[in-house]
Amino acid sequence: MLILGVDPGLERVGFGLVRREGSKLQAVEYGLIETPRIEIADRLTLLHDQMRELIERTQPDSLAIERLVFAANRTTAFDVAKAIGVILLAGASLGKPWTEYAPPEIKQAVVGQGNADKKQVQFMVTKLLSLAQAPKPDDVSDALAIAICHAFRSRTALR
Amino acid sequence: MLILGVDPGLERVGFGLVRREGSKLQAVEYGLIETPRIEIADRLTLLHDQMRELIERTQPDSLAIERLVFAANRTTAFDVAKAIGVILLAGASLGKPWTEYAPPEIKQAVVGQGNADKKQVQFMVTKLLSLAQAPKPDDVSDALAIAICHAFRSRTALR
Numbered sequence: 215m216l217i218l219g220v221d222p223g224l225e226r227v228g229f230g231l232v233r234r235e236g237s238k239l240q241a242v243e244y245g246l247i248e249t250p251r252i253e254i255a256d257r258l259t260l261l262h263d264q265m266r267e268l269i270e271r272t273q274p275d276s277l278a279i280e281r282l283v284f285a286a287n288r289t290t291a292f293d294v295a296k297a298i299g300v301i302l303l304a305g306a307s308l309g310k311p312w313t314e315y316a317p318p319e320i321k322q323a324v325v326g327q328g329n330a331d332k333k334q335v336q337f338m339v340t341k342l343l344s345l346a347q348a349p350k351p352d353d354v355s356d357a358l359a360i361a362i363c364h365a366f367r368s369r370t371a372l373r
Numbered sequence: 374m375l376i377l378g379v380d381p382g383l384e385r386v387g388f389g390l391v392r393r394e395g396s397k398l399q400a401v402e403y404g405l406i407e408t409p410r411i412e413i414a415d416r417l418t419l420l421h422d423q424m425r426e427l428i429e430r431t432q433p434d435s436l437a438i439e440r441l442v443f444a445a446n447r448t449t450a451f452d453v454a455k456a457i458g459v460i461l462l463a464g465a466s467l468g469k470p471w472t473e474y475a476p477p478e479i480k481q482a483v484v485g486q487g488n489a490d491k492k493q494v495q496f497m498v499t500k501l502l503s504l505a506q507a508p509k510p511d512d513v514s515d516a517l518a519i520a521i522c523h524a525f526r527s528r529t530a531l532r
Contacts, residue, residue: 254461255461295451
């Protein structure tokens with residue numbers, strides 16, 4: 215099973231493709247989709263088109279995204295929510311199912327602690343995927359963590 | 374000039390098409406786009422596709438939308454922001470420009486008071502567009518108010 219994990223944002227979106235075979239996890243591809251500081255509607259169009267291209271090219275079986283739960287800055291949070299809207303659309307219009315996970319669920323699944331910090335998440339992502347180096351920046355390691363969380367959760371669900 | 378006004382939401386989106394010729398305003402078409410309570414990603418896809426179809430069919434010159442500024446319920450506001458994301462995309466991917474207006478700007482333009490209530494907005498929309506009956510529900514009268522606001526603002530901008 216190939217899983218695409220997405221850490222959403224307007225300025226940049228982290229993505230990570232993880233293959234699960236039995237209990238083995240492998241990172242297939244990971245990186246960032248970035249958008250320039252242009253008019254929001256055009257920015258959302260760029261983001262949507264790049265996300266759609268990524269999903270069409272890599273054909274994941276499942277899509278997993280971090281749920282937006284809190285933000286001190288409401289305007290920024292609304293912009294991230296608009297980005298989530300077009301990201302969800304990019305998958306759904308290609309017939310791919312999304313699962314949303316709250317940040318504590320992701321940390322619990324990957325680190326074993328719902329309140330783990332970014333460093334711990336990055337450490338465990340590196341270890342679980344047997345990577346030579348920690349994936350950077352945080353958006354990318356978070357996206358891989360979301361994919362790993364979904365791999366663990368869907369395995370449990372199949373039992 | 375043909376203007377599409379949009380009152381955004383996830384459950385229902387009000388829309389109103391207003392034609393401005395000189396100082397004359399005319400309502401061309403108005404109504405609601407509604408989505409059933411299905412999975413959010415599929416719901417956003419339905420909303421996006423219907424909004425895109427509306428814009429393609431009616432070919433407005435300008436698109437105007439109410440800016441999301443505040444909500445007591447954060448989860449609901451995030452869902453509205455996701456809907457705004459796919460609505461903005463539907464216009465921008467067809468090359469149409471969007472303008473966002475905050476609720477007090479819209480009320481100021483239509484009623485002359487930034488804190489006018491829904492009833493006053495509905496009354497002035499009915500009057501300014503010479504409609505036989507008040508457009509209902511509020512989402513529709515708000516969408517027409519947004520289009521009227523843009524008609525007034527763009528006229529001022531041209532002077």
